[in-house]
Amino acid sequence: MKILILxxxxxxxxxxxxxxxxxxxxxxxxxxxxxxxxxxxxxNGKGITKKNFKDLIDSGVxxxxxxxxxxxxxxxxxxxxxxxxxxxxxxxxxxQPGNGYGIYKIKNKKIAVxxxxxxxxxxxxxxxxLFTERIIKKIVLKKDADFIVVDIHGEITSEKMALGHFLxxxxxxxxxxxTHVPTSDTKILKNGTAYQxxxxxxxxYDSVIGMNKENSIKKFKKDPSAEIHFPAKxxxxxxxxxxxxxxxxxxxxxxxxxxxxxNLKQII
Numbered sequence: 001m002k003i004l005i006l007x008x009x010x011x012x013x014x015x016x017x018x019x020x021x022x023x024x025x026x027x028x029x030x031x032x033x034x035x036x037x038x039x040x041x042x043x044n045g046k047g048i049t050k051k052n053f054k055d056l057i058d059s060g061v062x063x064x065x066x067x068x069x070x071x072x073x074x075x076x077x078x079x080x081x082x083x084x085x086x087x088x089x090x091x092x093x094x095x096q097p098g099n100g101y102g103i104y105k106i107k108n109k110k111i112a113v114x115x116x117x118x119x120x121x122x123x124x125x126x127x128x129x130l131f132t133e134r135i136i137k138k139i140v141l142k143k144d145a146d147f148i149v150v151d152i153h154g155e156i157t158s159e160k161m162a163l164g165h166f167l168x169x170x171x172x173x174x175x176x177x178x179t180h181v182p183t184s185d186t187k188i189l190k191n192g193t194a195y196q197x198x199x200x201x202x203x204x205y206d207s208v209i210g211m212n213k214e215n216s217i218k219k220f221k222k223d224p225s226a227e228i229h230f231p232a233k234x235x236x237x238x239x240x241x242x243x244x245x246x247x248x249x250x251x252x253x254x255x256x257x258x259x260x261x262x263n264l265k266q267i268i
Contacts, residue, residue: 001109001147001247002029004258005175006036006240007182008067010203010210011045011231015052017202017238017261018059025260026060029242033106035113036202036240037151037177038086039066045210045231047072050079053086063087063102065115067153067178068123070098089117089153091131093124101135103145109247112145114171116163118154118178128152128159129166136170141250147172148250149243154178157197164195172252173243175199180209182239182259192251200239205264207232237262 004026009015018036026034038061041052047069053076056064063085070076070088080086080098090100101114114135119128141148148171154160160176167174169191175198176183182200189195201210208216211229218226237259244254259267 001107001111001245002032003111003147003149003173003243003245004029004031004034004240005149005151005173005199005243006034006202006238007199008037008039008177008180008201008203009041009056010180010201011040011233012043013204013231013233013236014202014210015041015055017236018061019055021238021260022060025238025258031242033104033111034061035063035065035149035151036061037066037153038064039069039153040201040203040210042073045229048076049073050075053079053083057085063104063113065113065151065153065177067117087113087115089115089125090135091116091126091128093126101139103139109146111147111149112139114139114148114150116150116152118152118156118159120159121155128163132163132166136167141170141172146247146250147245150174152176157183160197164189164193168193169251172245172250173255175241182257186241186255186257188252188255192249194241194243194252194255196241196255196257199241200259202236202238202240204232204234204236205262206234235262237264239264
């Protein structure tokens with residue numbers, strides 16, 4: 001099973017590259033299942049709209065994960081309960097709409113996608129490790145699902161790394177999102193789980209984490225002419241990983257980084 005996992009889709013530039021390139025990548029790399037974090041897909045880079053959701057699905061994304069900006073576009077509440085391929089962090093405070101994980105069928109196999117959010121420097125949520133311990137007893141690899149992919153949307157590298165080691169051998173892959181900067185620690189952990197601390201983003205890297213760089217500099221300088229952050233709209237890079245998952249064990253046999261388009265060094 002080949003699984004493509006993409007980092008945060010950031011603004012119109014991110015949507016544009018997925019619409020123009022994703023289906024070709026899926027065909028060329030013989031991808032079976034595609035996951036993308038869509039929480040920054042809106043025109044202003046915050047949240048995801050109903051149109052963004054449709055654009056991502058039409059582009060070839062099978063499941064959309066999210067993070068701390070999931071509720072920034074209020075209209076998403078209208079569809080998140082019924083659209084099972086749009087999930088929000090499972091460990092948000094109780095009582096919020098939508099689902100934090102889903103189990104999907106592909107090629108007579110079941111793949112579980114679990115979305116989590118970190119506790120450090122993020123909005124208040126349920127304890128990450130206690131919650132993860134409970135959910136991984138509910139969704140057991142090779143019993144409840146043939147493959148399990150975890151998107152940990154978090155600010156700090158140590159929290160993501162600790163979660164990766166905590167889940168090593170229990171899930172197919174643990175990948176981080178949120179920082180919009182791809183890390184170079186793509187690897188398979190000791191017990192067979194594919195890991196990368198952060199996938200980066202699908203967006204314009206001639207920017208400050210996807211936002212217009214000139215305006216971002218003004219914000220840091222406390223320039224009164226600075227505007228509310230808005231996305232850079234130049235040529236985007238598609239950033240993520242391709243995980244080869246073993247059909248028998250459900251663990252990873254290989255993981256490769258992919259960076260396509262834009263001004264980052266290409267890794268294909």
